[in-house]
Amino acid sequence: MMFFDITPDDEFYKCENVPGPTKEEIRALVISKVCLTDEDVVVDVGCGTGGLTLEFAKRARKVYSIDINSDAIKTTRKNLEKFGLENKVEILEEEGLSAIDRIEDFTKLMIGGSGGNLKNIIETGYLKLPVGGKIIITSIVLETATESVEMLKELGANPEVVNINVSRGTILDRGVMMKALNPITIVSARKE
Structure with a gap:
C-alpha cells in the first residue's frame, strides 16, 4: 500500500544542533525512489530529526x-x-555500521549520514540486503555522492543518480521571489 501524503516541514520538531528535517520535496522523491510496501523493513542511518524515519514509518512494517x-x-x-x-520504529543511538551489523533482516537501507564511515556502511548494508532490496544515499556534498556511486559499482550494483534543486516562493508585494534550497544528490540502487 502506498501513500503520497508527505508531512509538511513546519510540522516537525527541530533542534538547533541537528540538521533537518530533510525538506518535504526531497522526502517525496526519496519515498518514490525507495518503493516502499507495508511489508518492508527499513534501516535509516543518520536519521537527524527523523523526517525520513517518519515517512518510512507511515508506509513500512x-x-x-x-x-x-x-x-x-x-x-x-x-x-x-x-x-x-x-511503535513502528526502533531507535538506536549508536554508530551506523555497528547497528547494521546487529540488525538481522531488512529490505531497504537509507543512508543520510555516515559519520565518515560511508564505504563500510554501504558495503555491509548492501551485502545484507536481500535480492530486490534497495539502498538510497542522500548527499549534500558531491564527494559523498561520488563515493556512493563508486562503492555501489564495486559491489556490482547499477546506481541511479538524481540531483534535485528546489526553490520555494516567498510572496512579496510585487510578486513571488524564488529562494533556492541546498541541492541534494540522491544515489539509489536495487540489489540484483
Whole structure:
C-alpha cells in the first residue's frame, strides 16, 4: 500500500544542533525512489530529526532509526510521538555500521549520514540486503555522492543518480521571489 501524503516541514520538531528535517520535496522523491510496501523493513542511518524515519514509518512494517547524536535521537523520538508512530520504529543511538551489523533482516537501507564511515556502511548494508532490496544515499556534498556511486559499482550494483534543486516562493508585494534550497544528490540502487 502506498501513500503520497508527505508531512509538511513546519510540522516537525527541530533542534538547533541537528540538521533537518530533510525538506518535504526531497522526502517525496526519496519515498518514490525507495518503493516502499507495508511489508518492508527499513534501516535509516543518520536519521537527524527523523523526517525520513517518519515517512518510512507511515508506509513500512518496521523502521530502525539510527544516529550517534543524542540530540538527533531525542528529536526523532519526539517527532514520532507527535505523529503516533513510535511503535513502528526502533531507535538506536549508536554508530551506523555497528547497528547494521546487529540488525538481522531488512529490505531497504537509507543512508543520510555516515559519520565518515560511508564505504563500510554501504558495503555491509548492501551485502545484507536481500535480492530486490534497495539502498538510497542522500548527499549534500558531491564527494559523498561520488563515493556512493563508486562503492555501489564495486559491489556490482547499477546506481541511479538524481540531483534535485528546489526553490520555494516567498510572496512579496510585487510578486513571488524564488529562494533556492541546498541541492541534494540522491544515489539509489536495487540489489540484483
